[in-house]
Amino acid sequence: MADPVALLPGEGVSLADIEAVLLGPLACHRSGGGSLERTYYDTFDGRVFRAGMVVEHERIDGRRWLRVRRLGETAALAQAALPQVPARVSALADRRLRELLTPVVGERALVPVVATEGEVVRFAPLDEFDKSTVRVSVVVGSARAVGRSPSRKHLLEPVITIAPVRGHGRAHRTLVRAVSERLGQRPAAEPLRRAAGAVGLEPGIDPADRSVGLDAGAPAADAVTALLTRHAAVLEAVLPGMRTRLDDEFLHDFRVTLRSARAIVAAADGILGDERRSELAASLQRFGTLTSPVRDLDVLRVRWVDDDVLCLLVPALDAEREVAHRVLCEALDEPAFAALLAALRAPVPSAGVAGVGGVDEPGVPPSAASWAAEVLSAELDRLHRRARRIRPAGALQADDGSGPGVRPAASFDETAVHDTRKAAKRLRYLLDAFGSLDRGGRLGSLRRALRQMQADLGEFQDAVVTIAAIERAGAQLAGLTPETLMELGRRSEQHHHAAELAVDHFVEHYRDLARRRRHLAHRIEALAAPSRPTPASTVRTAAAHAGRVRP
Numbered sequence: 398m399a400d401p402v403a404l405l406p407g408e409g410v411s412l413a414d415i416e417a418v419l420l421g422p423l424a425c426h427r428s429g430g431g432s433l434e435r436t437y438y439d440t441f442d443g444r445v446f447r448a449g450m451v452v453e454h455e456r457i458d459g460r461r462w463l464r465v466r467r468l469g470e471t472a473a474l475a476q477a478a479l480p481q482v483p484a485r486v487s488a489l490a491d492r493r494l495r496e497l498l499t500p501v502v503g504e505r506a507l508v509p510v511v512a513t514e515g516e517v518v519r520f521a522p523l524d525e526f527d528k529s530t531v532r533v534s535v536v537v538g539s540a541r542a543v544g545r546s547p548s549r550k551h552l553l554e555p556v557i558t559i560a561p562v563r564g565h566g567r568a569h570r571t572l573v574r575a576v577s578e579r580l581g582q583r584p585a586a587e588p589l590r591r592a593a594g595a596v597g598l599e600p601g602i603d604p605a606d607r608s609v610g611l612d613a614g615a616p617a618a619d620a621v622t623a624l625l626t627r628h629a630a631v632l633e634a635v636l637p638g639m640r641t642r643l644d645d646e647f648l649h650d651f652r653v654t655l656r657s658a659r660a661i662v663a664a665a666d667g668i669l670g671d672e673r674r675s676e677l678a679a680s681l682q683r684f685g686t687l688t689s690p691v692r693d694l695d696v697l698r699v700r701w702v703d704d705d706v707l708c709l710l711v712p713a714l715d716a717e718r719e720v721a722h723r724v725l726c727e728a729l730d731e732p733a734f735a736a737l738l739a740a741l742r743a744p745v746p747s748a749g750v751a752g753v754g755g756v757d758e759p760g761v762p763p764s765a766a767s768w769a770a771e772v773l774s775a776e777l778d779r780l781h782r783r784a785r786r787i788r789p790a791g792a793l794q795a796d797d798g799s800g801p802g803v804r805p806a807a808s809f810d811e812t813a814v815h816d817t818r819k820a821a822k823r824l825r826y827l828l829d830a831f832g833s834l835d836r837g838g839r840l841g842s843l844r845r846a847l848r849q850m851q852a853d854l855g856e857f858q859d860a861v862v863t864i865a866a867i868e869r870a871g872a873q874l875a876g877l878t879p880e881t882l883m884e885l886g887r888r889s890e891q892h893h894h895a896a897e898l899a900v901d902h903f904v905e906h907y908r909d910l911a912r913r914r915r916h917l918a919h920r921i922e923a924l925a926a927p928s929r930p931t932p933a934s935t936v937r938t939a940a941a942h943a944g945r946v947r948p
Contacts, residue, residue, distance in 0.1 A: 430517055433538065450501065617765050617768035621665045
């Protein structure tokens with residue numbers, strides 16, 4: 398059976414004009430009508446749309462349905478009668494809806510994006526037995542963006558949908574042709590696209606995407622400005638959601654954006670004025686530090702709530718989290734945070750920027766590409782220096798091919814682990830910031846290695862945080878049985894072991910990265926090659942690297 402055909406009538410054609418044609422020359426009969434309300438849902442970062450799907454909650458003729466379908470198709474993949482849409486996919490009672498959405502949505506909440514409302518009028522041509530041979534519906538209504546203030550309604554053009562009836566394919570084709578000839582044949586766009594377009598939204602866009610397209614040959618100062626301006630926009634976009642408990646990932650987006658901006662500011666030595674750079678770094682560090690306890694407690698709660706023993710400590714976690722979140726929100730209400738956003742939007746370049754890393758070339762400002770190569774090389778060095786301190790020197794001696802090494806039985810240096818974790822994150826943030834300059838994807842292997850190393854060090858950090866949280870929460874609870882206290886002690890021991898194991902895994906993955914150190918350093922240096930305007934620039938960049946990269 399043919400698919401339904403949705404058409405937009407010609408410019409200026411009204412519902413009355415459509416009715417006159419359908420009831421007159423096309424011999425249709427009115428078969429009913431009613432109101433129609435439809436709200437489209439997605440995650441904050443547009444995961445549903447990017448997966449080629451639509452989540453719509455529809456009220457038609459007094460009944461409400463939650464429906465999931467593919468973009469551009471009318472048939473539902475799954476649907477269920479549902480008065481309200483829960484924020485969490487896990488709360489959906491219908492198994493088919495959960496199975497469809499869980500792989501796409503993950504931990505993000507479903508939030509309303511755009512809503513439409515209007516009137517639907519139905520028509521149908523009848524055969525000699527008074528049976529419908531084609532179903533026709535005409536919808537006239539408006540759209541509004543959900544969550545915007547003020548939420549203004551935008552009128553939508555009427556849409557004529559002509560749906561076939563089984564066994565009457567010829568009647569369907571005939572009516573489609575007749576409607577197209579008399580009223581217009583512009584195909585109607587996907588309903589979600591039409592509604593979003595009417596209110597000025599582009600579905601599928603992630604407001605927390607920090608990526609910026611950088612021009613390799615442009616001045617490095619322009620790249621710094623573009624990157625920090627984008628980070629300010631992301632902070633503003635996720636701030637409202639971060640203040641609520643609707644979706645804990647808003648806080649994660651906020652926290653990562655602060656850290657990424659801090660990495661860029663630190664890398665802008667010689668590009669940003671020293672005073673402005675120092676002020677930005679201090680402010681970013683302050684607000685980032687305030688997010689740490691809230692995020693740690695969010696992660697712990699997710700892990701503890703289904704644990705037979707640790708679930709007893711969840712109320713203490715919630716109380717601690719509420720206090721930490723309130724302190725964070727109060728700080729964000731201070732003028733200092735507004736001043737930070739303003740400073741990120743307008744970073745001040747230092748006067749007469751001539752070089753990067755203390756190597757000046759009079760009259761030639763550094764390009765974005767040469768700055769990126771300089772910064773990434775320095776950060777890769779930093780990561781190697783810190784990683785080598787995690788275990789005693791002999792444990793990693795063989796990594797650079799300098800001779801056989803024997804791993805000692807000594808425990809790891811916890812401070813070095815934390816320092817290495819910070820260095821890995823900083824390098825990862827800068828790789829992401831400069832992603833558009835790596836046009837051939839030559840640094841993809843470094844990104845993958847960093848992801849694995851961050852996962853290892855993240856397991857270590859989670860174990861450390863969990864041990865401390867068990868001690869704090871346990872001390873606040875009275876009346877725990879000796880058996881429960883003993884079990885909490887065993888859990889702490891398990892996490893001590895998990896921390897040791899995570900470090901072991903990191904050391905193994907670091908060895909692989911260290912073996913490819915020179916190769917990766919050459920690939921980083923190659924970023925600057927397309928933008929070197931003169932031989933002198935080539936000499937300057939090579940000299941700067943030679944002073945840092947050990948053979």
